[in-house]
Amino acid sequence: MTLRAGSEAMPSASSAIPFLAHSAPDAVVARGTAGPIDVRQFLDDAGRLAAALPDSAHLLNLCTDRYRFAVGLCAALLRGQVTLLPPGVAPALLRELSQTYPGLYALADAEVSDCPLPVCDFERATAAGRPLPSIPLFAPTRPAVIAFTSGTTGRPTPHSKRWGSLAAGAMAESAALGLNTERGVTLVGTVPPQHMYGLESAVMLGLRNGYALYAPRPFYPADIRVALERIPAPRVLVTTPVHLRALLAEEARLPPLRLILSATAPLPPELAAQAEQRYAAPLMEIYGFTEAGQVASRRTTAGPVWRTLPGVRLRVDGQGAWFSGGSIHEEALSGDIVTAADESSFTLHGRNADLVNIAGKRASLAYLDQQLLQIEGVRDGCYFAPDETDTAAARGQGVPRLTAFVVAPQLTRSALLSALRQRVDPVFLPRPLYLVDALPRNATGKLTRESLVSLARRLQQPRSARAR
Helix, strand or coil: CCCCCCCCCCCCCCCCEECCCCCCCCCEEEEECCEEEEHHHHHHHHHHHHHHCCCCCEEEECCCCHHHHHHHHHHHHHCCCEEEECCCCCHHHHHHHHHHCCCCEEEECCCCCCCCCCEEEHHHHCCCCCCCCCCCEECCCCEEEEEEEECCCCCEEEEEEEHHHHHHHHHHHHHHCCCCCCCCCEEEECCCCCCHHHHHHHHHHHHCCCCEEECCCCCCHHHHHHHHHHCCCCEEEEECHHHHHHHHHHCCCCCCCCEEEECCCCCCHHHHHHHHHHHCCCEEEEEEECCCEEEEEEEHHHCCCEEECCCEEEEEECCEEEEEECCEEEEEECCEEEEEEECCEEEEEEEHHHEEEECCEEEEHHHHHHHHHCCCCCCEEEEECCCHHHCCHHHCCCCCCCEEEEECCCCCHHHHHHHHHCCCCHHHCCCCEEECCCCCCCCCCCCCHHHHHHHHHHHHCCHHHHHC
């Protein structure tokens, strides 16, 4: 099979962007449990996989190994295929996507259950074929991935990302994090590469800056510690507030870190300060949203102000906060409430969709979550605002109330409510407040509304019904 670079002509060397920024054949692209993987091996794997991929316009890259995901992304670009990054892999969603994207198939490096799509096995696909002669180049305008976000209707909304935007974003992020002069960095990510944060900060950041990816995805504190111990310095931990909180709760000792990077949810300053003190490394946050990708960063302990990535500009109007320039292909509207100091700095006040109004008083669920999580003894927790049809007011029983789910093994409901009274207005005290063993967080540490609705319904059942 002859490799092709897509339907457009091969880009000129002056305008094209290499897939890898690694400068030598023996430069380390990734580190796995079996040792380092260099550029030669990457070109071998990418060439073999590209030759074996089915003919199609789109694929779903389900590889859990971060290195294999990167190989799959490169092979897809070589074949002119666009990688889909949906918000989940439920069979019903994949069947819906296959109707929108005819010929859609999945690339996987492990057994996939209940997948309604044809599956291309990574191991078998790379068993034969020829390596690439050199690092491939791709035009900046080449469509690379389609990321999805759930809109107000709950239906996944697609947003196309060009190769040039992903590459530029990785360079801008490196500069904003102060890593652009570093050499030999290895990125250890606790988030999956299929998520935009995981793609941008634990895959593209490495590919386009000559860093190494840590191939496995550690999840539990002990796994994260072992992963960091396996690799040489400088080490960068790409994680989330949920994973960071678990690390701190376990009092895990980690090898020296160059940087801790966090995203997907607001990080309380107290948690950031604790992490910096414990691990003797700066902690930075990345802010972004699917429509634009990453747009800003901040060192959490330095204050609440976010600064846009190089080249990115902000403007605020009656609709909200708009971001453009830099790695952003088309001006995009954020779903968050933003107060701008100027076109490159701002503060966040939660999401528009998170605002609740009870008895004439307003607050964001993100703010209430932070107050809950700052109570000593709370390991995890969140507020939940039921739909109108589920509220007490809708049933003629008075003012609607918020619900809270809390993981706090050593605390009682009365102790939690007493502590919350010191932090929030009485109208925002949760009724009911459920003590649970764990929250139904997904792979990126987020809580979907659907999972919280399901949890609330289950907890509202009589104890005897829940036991069945």
